Amino acid sequence: MRNLSLTLQKIIPEGVLTLERRYEILRAISYFQPVGRRILANHLGISERIIRNETDFLKQNVYIKVTSLGMEITQEGHNILQELEGLIYDLRGLTELEKQLSKILNIDKVVVVPGDTDKNEMVKKDIGKAAARIFRDIIKPGNTIAITGGTTVAQMINSFQPLNNNYEDVFVLPARGSIGNKVEYQSNTLASQLAYKLGADYKLLNIPDHLSKKSLESISKEPEIKDTLQKVSNTDILIFGIGNALKMAKRRGLLEPVIDFLRRKEAVAEAFGYYFNLEGEIVYNSRSVGIQLDEIKNISYMIAVAGGSSKAEAIMAVEHLLKKGCIVMDEGAANEIIRYKRNK
Incomplete structure (x- = not known):
């Protein structure tokens, strides 16, 4: 071919x-x-x-x-x-591009779809469709699945068509509490939608961002929340989006002094409430309830999604989290990563 x-x-x-x-x-x-x-x-x-x-x-x-x-x-x-x-x-030479990125990023599986989300929002649908195919191939009976919110993850859920509806022993959970005001993109909403498609069970984490440390500690001790968090910590498959740090900080409603702090610390990426610089170092952790970074190393498989040339730095910042799993991105992000690595 x-x-x-x-x-x-x-x-x-x-x-x-x-x-x-x-x-x-x-x-x-x-x-x-x-x-x-x-x-x-x-x-x-x-x-x-x-x-x-x-x-x-x-x-x-x-x-x-x-x-x-x-x-x-x-x-x-x-x-x-x-x-x-x-x-x-x-x-488009995408197969060769995938091989290059797999080696550069040290990630087992990289999938690249044609186009650039920054120029055409339609490409986000293709990222979701490709991620849905991967998920359909790896899900097994008895799996616990945690999922974050976001528009690209939402496209994956929209595209997902299970081979059968016999996943009653599968459990779907939000990877963290709610985010922002758009309910349709919150992890709780997407977890329930995925569970419905699978015919699986699910639980929600109805906890807003930015509660005080004392309030979070108190809520986390509630039996229902504690049980859900325990299930999240034992996740088999984690599905998450990779965000631009400053855009996500504004979307989460972080205060301007915190956003200014992220600028000074040169934060470029956000994933499940953690903010990373280009070297992959955590520069800030928003107060939220959900999956913790030290729990990720125990997860069997992760599927990350990100689109647009503007996401290149964000992808590189979290590449160390994807040693066991895959990332689905678009051509725009892929080419920008290649350019950055060549000019480094």
Whole structure:
């Protein structure tokens, strides 16, 4: 397949560009359907004229259909998308990029999806879809699963389709207490959604951020909370997102003096309430209840997700946490990491 990709790029470079463009358009229609041409053009950053020409081709070949509500993908369109996925991977050189990153970051498994989330939010859906496939392959009866919040993790839950619904002995838990005001992205919400899809049991941690140390200690001693925290500490699979330190600090509502402290300490990454500098050192730990850093080394498998070239430093800051597991990122983050390591 790789040799075929190289040959295509040499003999019909303009054909490869057309192939990639039609793939991106068909993929976008599958995500946003029913969708009109103008909205599609805005999502992809392509002129309406090009969108019109390409969608006319897709319609003529019955890959899409046009309704009063907009364009929708057909079953034939779904089939061609799946068939093209591997070819697009090779055309972009993503398999080789994954191997390079696995070696550079010293992580067993790295998965790279096409695109850059910073430029196209649709790419986040592909990160979620790839992470969902990995999770489906590793989950076993009797597993305890802890999950953090966040938009990319939410995409993984949305994409996840279990092979069967026979995971009654699986337990799903939030990796930490709630975050911010958007309930749909909180770890409690995502834990319950994943449990529903699995037909599994779950428990919640309804504890807000920024409680006083005394209040946290008191709540943690409550029998129900104590039992949940004990289960979290015995997690088999941890699913978490990697955030930009300052963005996450603001989202969590940290006070300005704390945010200024993070700037001075050159914090670049956040994961489950811990803030790291580029060397992977903890520079701050927000007061929260949930999984602790010293418990992570006992977890059998971790799945991390992150997208966008702006997340490159954050990924590098937490690479030491992923010795037993994998990370799913996009092309933008992957290329930025490669550039940084080469120029170091």
